[in-house]
Amino acid sequence: MSTIKDVARLAEVSTSTVSHVLNKTRYVSEDTRQRVAAAVRELNYRPSSIARSLKVQTTNTLGMLVTASRNPFFAEVVHAVERRCYERGYTLFLCNTEGDVKRMEANLDALEEKRVDGLLLLCSEVNDDILRLLEAERPTPTVVFDWGPESDNVDRIYDNSPDGGYMAVRHLIEMGHTKIGCVTGPMGRRSAIERLQGLRKAMAEAGLPVREEWIVEGDYDCTGGINAMRQLMQRPDRPTALFVCNDMMALGVINEAARTGVRVPEDLSIVGYDDIYIARYMIPPLTTIHQSTSGIAAMAVDTLIERMGSKRDKGRVIRIEPRLVERESVRRMK
Structure with missing residues (x-):
């Protein structure tokens, strides 16, 4: 493997001149610069990133x-x-x-x-x-x-999870829904707590009651959505709309709804969260809160x-x- 000394010897310059050419740290004449560049190409020289990092104290x-x-x-x-x-x-x-x-x-x-x-x-x-x-x-x-x-x-x-949760539920309310449930994330997570806070704020502003039996804790995975939907299906009275606190759980909810004959959105409207790439290809395409x-x-x-x-x-x-x-x-x- 070629070294900076090999480049300097072939270009007939000092090692410090090679360093200045490579790092552009000092003016070097065009003739010298071209000789160094030709030597670098001929020897296929690659500067040592380790040596450079020791000198400049950064590794990029x-x-x-x-x-x-x-x-x-x-x-x-x-x-x-x-x-x-x-x-x-x-x-x-x-x-x-x-x-x-x-x-x-x-x-x-x-x-x-x-x-x-x-x-x-x-x-x-x-x-x-x-x-x-x-x-x-x-x-x-x-x-x-x-x-x-x-x-x-x-x-x-x-x-901004509180605003995201508020935005999701406010949309459901503006679409005429009053019977709104929620599939949360794990309630030990900040995002799950704050998205549920957003729901409560939107419901309070609209003068709508929050039905605690319609709030089911999930796990931010598809299985959490499936299990939450199964629990909600056992309720004697069910919501017409769900705020599902991430798109993976929304996918699970939609899957379980299809299996049990619940039509989305005819029987149950759903808003997700994250706007993952596949959200637009779900059946139906998912209304969701976009995070860039x-x-x-x-x-x-x-x-x-x-x-x-x-x-x-x-x-x-x-x-x-x-x-x-x-x-x-x-x-x-x-």
Whole structure:
């Protein structure tokens, strides 16, 4: 493998001149620059990123830690993060922990040993062990999605779940529905609590009662939607509309409705949350609350890069605003 000394010898210049040409850190004559470029091509020389990082104390790499999730929303976020890193000139190291705390700890240590400039944490499941691990002081600037410990070294990206939940239920009310139920996410999660708060606010403003027997806790997966629909089917009185707190559960609700002969939207109107890619291809296409995966990714990467280059000593909370996407899963009541 060629070294910078080999390039300097072939171009008949000093190693410092080769460095200046490659890094554009000082004026070098056009003739010298061309000789260095020709030597680099002939020797197929590749500068050592490790040596460069030791000199400039940056690696132009970011690490991303993701817990396992079958929700396509998270896959869409990861894809958008990788694209944004490329646009900003960074390489992304991606680690999937599959919910294993020991594996998460090993991955965090490995990313820091690789001297990544910053960390992005996207955890679909958060338990006490994960919180204890991530609340430990770490020198690497960090941005977390959807949750996060109170820390001066951590910025947090949240979607505005209270407004999203309010928006979903207000749409159902505007379409004439008064008998509205909800399939929540796991009630230990901030997003599930806040989306339900949005429902309660919309119902209170409209002067409508919240029927607690129509509020069923789900798990943010298809099975949660299926199980919730089975529970609601056992009620003697049923809602005409459901706010389902993510699209994966909405898919489960629609699947179970079809199996039991409940027509969507004729018998049951549904609003989901996330606007995952397949939402528009469900039968019927799903009315849902859109979260911009590209917007979330850009905000996360840009915020992390800004934190890496600043002296800011306080963590920030940044909210991403949702919007309603109307499709065909809600009918207007007469």
